Amino acid sequence: MKKSIMIIALVALSAFAFQMSLAQAANQLVTLEVKVVNKINISGPVSLMIDDAIPGGAGLQPVSDNSTSYNITHNGSAIGKITAAVNSPLPAGIKLELTLASTLGTSTGIQDISNATTAIDVVGGINQGKDATQMITYDFSATPEAGVFASTVKTVTLTVTD
């Protein structure tokens, strides 16, 4: 009886050892994190010049430009926005308007940024995601009374925030 118990025990031990030897594992701890990432860039500069008038005395011919675009990556809140600001105000009678297209959020439409030294919203309700090659449209106009406006470099700053 004792002998048979010992044999069974040996067989059980052998089976256990065999199982143990079939595979062996090692563990590693990996720490992962994703920070809030809000990124925007613009494809390039824009040049706008008024050099004509509307026939019939209807004022100067406005010009527009939609040759540039912006890209955005936003993973913060689900209600991000893009604001626009100009580095210094334009003189009276000179007007610069900005429209940003958006598929990730909702464009606020044409926005007058002539005096927007304080940022104004141009796109709202931006979801978490990415948006590439979204059109930027500038409309530049002037009244005849404003006179000649010498070539001036202005900086428009687009900012994406949560």
Place this chain on the structure above:
Amino acid sequence: MKKLTMVLAIGAMSVLLLSFASAQTAQQTFNLAVSSIYKISVSGNPTDMTITDAVPGSDPTPVTDNSTTYGITHNDADGAKITAGLAPALAAGYTLTINLDGNGAVDISTSTEDAVGSVAAGASSGNVIEYEFSATAAAGPLTSVSETVTLTVVGL
């Protein structure tokens, strides 16, 4: 004459007995065995992988780590494989891949996968473990989380 013959016979028998006594052997039986052996270890934990940047218009820039290595020993003539798994699984939009010593990146975000399909019997060390962590912008931020990666060597 008879007496002399008997003396000679006894002398001869003594020499023969002496000859037998000068060599003797003993035998022992050995039972030898080498079990199937599968061993794998890692050099430590990788550095924290934190995504902090993006190219505008693209998903956040993935981060990689190849600061750790693994060593493996096995003696299975049929070969072995190494599997890799992650616990707990990552949420949708987050991806962790592992590449063991240049055998190709394998996505282990949600399931255990074969990371090396066939390893011949032998021993090797210093094999590079490369991780790549990526996330979609739509997935949003991820608070720092510790995950356990398990490498297992299994006979084929």
